[in-house]
Amino acid sequence: MVTALAAPEQTDEPELLRFTTAGSVDDGKSTLIGRLLYDTKTAFEDQLAHVEDVSRRRGDERVNLALLTDGLRAEREQGITIDVAYRYFATPRRKFIIADTPGHIQYTRNMVTGASTASLAIVLVDARLGVVEQTRRHALIASLLKIPHLVFAVNKMDLVGWERARFTELAAQLEPLAARLDIPAITTIPISALTGANVVERSREMPWFTGPALLEHLETVHVDRIATELRFPVQWVIRPQSDEFHDYRGYAGQLAGGVVRTGDRVVVLPSGKPTRIARIEHSGRVVDAAAAPASITLHLADDLDVGRGDLICRPDEQPVASQDFDAMVCWMSERPLVPNGRYALKHTTRWTRAVATEISYRLDINSGEQHGGASELRANDLARIRIRTHAPIFGDPYNRNRLTGSFALVDETTHATVAAGMLLG
């Protein structure tokens, strides 16, 4: 029997690109998104009619495309974006999800949230102002979260007379910043979100720029899934209590890395017991193989005691099992982290209790400098900390696998998510 490799889940089809945008209050981020929605004909007539109407009432000179995206009432009243918002558009070549994050208050927390699932980041640079503190901050967060692609969109080129010299100067300014980032692919594109130049169509005003327009770049950028070791965190055990399926025992979950095939030799952690993959089910069908990020059900050749939170992997590719590890965290709570603070920790499908034993240093997100001797962490702080967990974690360094290398800390009293964490190698 020949069966194809199981397709990834519907929302993760390969032609999907998730990207994040970040910018400060006036650099035209909302206008850029409005422009992408408008020019790709994603914005619908009723939405446009509404925006035109509001623009007219407010006495704006032209249709304010930013109004397409400012969702909540408080935001419209204040003219700013408060929280991460998700937008959707599609072209014949790809589907896109934008995580639109604000540049001002709570910026780090929101950027980290948006960046955690993104494959590309757009950082807006105002052509008049050049590299400012926020440019560095946004780029460093993208780098820290290991987003593989970054675009510096040099916006408001219309306000600097579409000048090639100004763009060259800015590109030179961005170079030392780019050199410090751990991002393999960085692109710089001159645009005007207001007029639409180089957003969807190549600009006639800037014939000297020979690269692709922004959308063309988004459509063609290579979103490769880095081949990683097999990682299957068991999410749910399917055991029908029925006569027909009396002996059925399936381990359901989403592949967090690699490819699994029927017959593969595997081990189950933490027990370390070896077995083989007897059968793979995907979307109700039996398949020979499946690749991340498919949601599948595995059947094992041996009758082992396997439960939620266990990890299935290859015997020669086991992750590090540890109760003490170093991590970069972004603190997200108004209640500060203090040394020896206790939290619930979620890593893949496993919860355990954790103590933050030490704050190694705080990272200044504007300069990239490390500051030792911090006694606490406050909302939006980034820091390297040392953590001890009650049960061992089967983790990979974040730069190898973003799913098995990440975790969240949760306050045990309020149950609020208080930190995003990334395991260090």
Next chain:
Amino acid sequence: MHILRELVAERERPCLLFSGGKDSIVLLRLAEMAFRPARFPFPLVHIDTGHNFPETIEYRDRTIARLGERLIVGSVQASIDQGRASEETGPRASRNRLQTVTLLDTIAKHEFDAAIGGARRDEEKARAKERIFSHRDELGQWEPKQQRPELWALYNARLKKGEHLRVFPLSNWTELDVWQYIAREDIDLPALYFAHEREVFERDRMLYAANPFMQLLPREQVRREVVRFRTIGDMSCTGAVRSNARTLDDVIAEVAAARITERGATRADDRFTEAAMEDRKREGYF
């Protein structure tokens, strides 16, 4: 599937809200994918306004019978009879807003700590910032500023006593995604979604099905037209669109070319004020 399984693994008493609309029909298929051959680890809940299309109820009962799952019906009529909700009056009366009372009562009665719904972020601006795991306080209210950050695929389903979650597995799907999935999986839908001839009347530039729950205003006339529905809610607030799309492929072509949002085209309930959806969400609506 990942989202559904995370929820059932971490909450004791979830339920799935089934409206008979296409989004909740897709949810049922995802639940089959996630949990079969076992039974669903949650019951289905239908909030029946009493103003549903008969086709919706017929579809609901047929589907429940096929799946062999448990259905709980929360009745808006019962809420009204018990004095928990009072009916709007006049030609524009709708029970849409009353659903919230019945929904919250049903959740309380069965002590559900999480409810799965089919809402998508592309439907409406106030939904764009909704979380996949959306946290509600003891009164069922949504506070946009108190939502938890959602990092990677790590969902936090922990709650204090009395709080509950609304969970939206289709958050990142668009209307077109839903239709393409329905086509790919060959999912049976209520006939309302396909072009058919029916008696309609026009109001506020929308077409409504002639029905016993709406009174005609002066100068409104019932006529026969070929229409279909892009969304299915109450007869009193769901508008039809003129369409000849009789098959799934026709519908997909129509949706791909559509220039008006589905809610803008067919939902009277969102039209009242600019922030109508945001207000209803704060009150506990989906």
